[in-house]
Amino acid sequence: MDSNTMYIIIGAIALALGIFLGRLLFARNTNKKISEAEQQVAKMISDAQATSENLKKEKLLEAKEKFVQLKAEHDKEILERNKKLSDAETRTKQKEQSINQKLENLDKQAKENDAIKENLNRQIGVVNVKRTELEKHQEEHIRRLEKIAALTAEEAKAQLIESLKQEAHTQALALQQDIIDDAKQKANKEARKIIIQSIQRTAAEQAIENSITVFNLESDEIKGQIIGREGRNIRAIEAATGVDLIVDDTPEAIVLSSFDPLRREIARLSLQRLVADGRIHPARIEEIVEKTRRQIEEQVMEIGERTVIELGIHGLHKELVRIVGKMRFRSSYGQNLLMHSREVANLCAIMAAELGLNVKLAKRAGLLHDIGKVPDEETELSHALLGMKLAEKYGENPAVVNAIGAHHDEVEMQYVISPIIQACDAISGARPGARREIMQQYLQRIKDLENLALAYQGVEKAYAIQAGRELRVIVEADKVSDADSAKLSFEVAQKIQTEMTYPGQIKVTVIREKRSVNVAR
Numbered sequence: 001m002d003s004n005t006m007y008i009i010i011g012a013i014a015l016a017l018g019i020f021l022g023r024l025l026f027a028r029n030t031n032k033k034i035s036e037a038e039q040q041v042a043k044m045i046s047d048a049q050a051t052s053e054n055l056k057k058e059k060l061l062e063a064k065e066k067f068v069q070l071k072a073e074h075d076k077e078i079l080e081r082n083k084k085l086s087d088a089e090t091r092t093k094q095k096e097q098s099i100n101q102k103l104e105n106l107d108k109q110a111k112e113n114d115a116i117k118e119n120l121n122r123q124i125g126v127v128n129v130k131r132t133e134l135e136k137h138q139e140e141h142i143r144r145l146e147k148i149a150a151l152t153a154e155e156a157k158a159q160l161i162e163s164l165k166q167e168a169h170t171q172a173l174a175l176q177q178d179i180i181d182d183a184k185q186k187a188n189k190e191a192r193k194i195i196i197q198s199i200q201r202t203a204a205e206q207a208i209e210n211s212i213t214v215f216n217l218e219s220d221e222i223k224g225q226i227i228g229r230e231g232r233n234i235r236a237i238e239a240a241t242g243v244d245l246i247v248d249d250t251p252e253a254i255v256l257s258s259f260d261p262l263r264r265e266i267a268r269l270s271l272q273r274l275v276a277d278g279r280i281h282p283a284r285i286e287e288i289v290e291k292t293r294r295q296i297e298e299q300v301m302e303i304g305e306r307t308v309i310e311l312g313i314h315g316l317h318k319e320l321v322r323i324v325g326k327m328r329f330r331s332s333y334g335q336n337l338l339m340h341s342r343e344v345a346n347l348c349a350i351m352a353a354e355l356g357l358n359v360k361l362a363k364r365a366g367l368l369h370d371i372g373k374v375p376d377e378e379t380e381l382s383h384a385l386l387g388m389k390l391a392e393k394y395g396e397n398p399a400v401v402n403a404i405g406a407h408h409d410e411v412e413m414q415y416v417i418s419p420i421i422q423a424c425d426a427i428s429g430a431r432p433g434a435r436r437e438i439m440q441q442y443l444q445r446i447k448d449l450e451n452l453a454l455a456y457q458g459v460e461k462a463y464a465i466q467a468g469r470e471l472r473v474i475v476e477a478d479k480v481s482d483a484d485s486a487k488l489s490f491e492v493a494q495k496i497q498t499e500m501t502y503p504g505q506i507k508v509t510v511i512r513e514k515r516s517v518n519v520a521r
Contacts, residue, residue, distance in 0.1 A: 217252045217275070225280045226254065226271070236282040240289040241267040262329035266292050300325035307338065311345055313364050317394035324367065326374040332429075337374070340428055341367050347424035352417065362417045365403040368396070369421050372404075384408045442468070448500060453492055453508075458484070470507040471496070477514040485510045 217223065227234045227247060234245050242263045246255035254271070258264045270292045274280050277288075304325030308316050316324075327338035348366035352359045372387030379386055388405030399415040406413045407422045446464045449471050453462035458479040463472045473492065475485060489510040496506055 214253050214255055217254065219252065222275055223247055223254065225278075226275075228280065232282060233280050233285065236285045237267065237270070237289075240286055241270065243267040260329075261331065262296065262326065265329060266296055269295070300328070303328045303338070307342065307367075311342065311363060311367060313360070313367060316364075317396075320368065320371065320390070320394050320396075323371045323374055323390070327370070330374050332370070332373060335429070337370055341370055343428045344369060344421070344424045347427055348417070348420055351420050351424060355416075355420075357416055357420070361397060361399055362420055364397070365400040365417055365421050366424055368400060369404050369407050369425060382408070382410060384410050445500070445502065449496070449506070452495060452499070456488060456492065458488075468502065468506065470509065473508065473510045475510060475512050477512050480512055482512065485512045 225233070226237070226245070228236075234247070237243075238245055242260070243256050243258040243266075245267075246257055248255070256264050256267050256271075258267070266289065270285070270289045273288050273292065274285065277284070301322055302325070304321035304323070307324055308314075308321055324338070324341070327341055328336070330337040332340060345363045345366035348362040349359050352362035368387065368391055370383060370387065371390055372381070372383030372385070375386060381389070384405055384407055388401050388411070391401045391404050399417055402411065402414045403418040403421040405411040406418045407425050409422075413419060413422075446468050449464040449468060450462040453459055453471060453473045456473075458475050459473055460476050461474040463474075464470070465472060471492070473488070475488065480488065489508050492510075493506075493508045496502075496508070
């Protein structure tokens with residue numbers, strides 16, 4: 001065995017001894033720690049037992065205190081409940097006593113009622129006996145009267161009732177006729193007064209519209225530019241505006257002809273812009289006409305809004321405001337439609353105020369009564385029915401809708417303001433100078449009126465006066481009596497109504513007089 005191996009063996013033995021000694025020392029320390037731990041555990045167990053005993057005693061004390069407290073509360077609650085029961089029992093006894101007292105009173109009242117009933121029965125018996133005696137005396141008295149009058153009671157009663165009925169009927173008829181005559185007289189007087197006041201308090205313009213507009217030029221050279229090469233410019237203007245341009249020998253003027261004033265206005269403004277610009281060709285014409293049309297639409301809306309504000313009408317639909325503005329460019333028998341509608345609105349307001357009606361509603365209906373005359377598209381409906389349809393479409397008051405439709409009697413009048421609108425429309429249209437009428441037609445109508453009256457037998461002369469509003473007929477006193485005069489007046493009026501066409505109404509007056517003339521010399 002060499003030395004290295006020896007050293008290795010000795011080292012291994014030394015290492016093994018070291019490990020053994022280390023483990024021996026570790027085991028000794030471990031046992032010591034275990035014993036110390038066991039002692040600590042035993043101490044902790046003894047402390048825990050002591051603590052648990054203390055807690056147990058404390059809990060027992062708390063439980064006893066809680067029990068005592070609960071018992072005291074329970075006893076208190078039982079006492080209160082017993083007290084309540086005793087109070088309830090006392091109240092019950094009192095109620096029983098009260099009920100018994102009331103029962104005794106009721107028994108006493110019943111006995112008193114029975115006594116009163118017996119007394120009443122005795123009195124009723126006495127009254128019946130007296131009534132029987134009175135009836136016997138009355139029958140005896142009636143028999144004596146019937147014997148004296150030679151009539152039964154029923155016959156006398158019937159005669160008396162009939163006599164009273166006839167007398168009352170006669171008096172009622174006389175009184176009714178007096179009331180009717182008085183009412184007619186007062187109604188006619190008040191109606192004339194209201195109409196006269198309405199007319200006098202309204203200041204209206206006499207606006208006459210024509211179907212042509214004259215466009216003035218600075219020189220005749222501009223006519224060539226407006227006509228254009230081979231007439232293309234004038235054809236473009238007529239096609240874009242719908243207005244006929246008449247270029248004749250009139251110096252420095254072109255005539256714009258159209259029955260639509262709105263189109264004439266668009267054509268006039270377009271020509272004015274084209275002449276001022278100097279560039280006149282079909283493309284420029286279409287551009288200017290379109291721009292002018294938009295401007296006129298804005299102007300129409302402004303006119304409508306200004307009219308509504310001036311009349312004090314609120315809440316009108318925008319489309320109805322636009323239609324009101326379009327009335328400025330429409331005419332009816334030469335009378336400007338917007339001016340006519342404003343006049344009717346003011347007349348309606350005055351008349352409604354005099355009658356104590358809704359002034360704002362009447363003014364609104366008066367302004368809108370002719371909106372059917374400015375339709376956006378062609379229709380077969382009359383202007384009154386179309387206006388009623390438009391007003392109903394845009395949410396107007398039913399009274400306004402009915403007034404618009406009924407102002408020419410095409411629908412039934414259902415509201416009080418409807419006849420007011422009709423009357424004010426007639427006043428505005430029949431005003432002298434309001435509407436254009438050809439002189440020959442006017443003279444012919446006057447002549448027809450006079451000839452119609454002269455055709456009757458006994459008529460000596462006939463005169464149409466007050467611009468044809470009244471016809472005075474002078475008859476021969478020897479041939480026509482007073483009764484015939486009234487009949488003749490009625491017949492002439494009926495014939496005028498059925499055979500002639502006229503604005504407003506015509507009054508027929510028949511004059512009969514007898515003159516005896518002598519000369520003293």
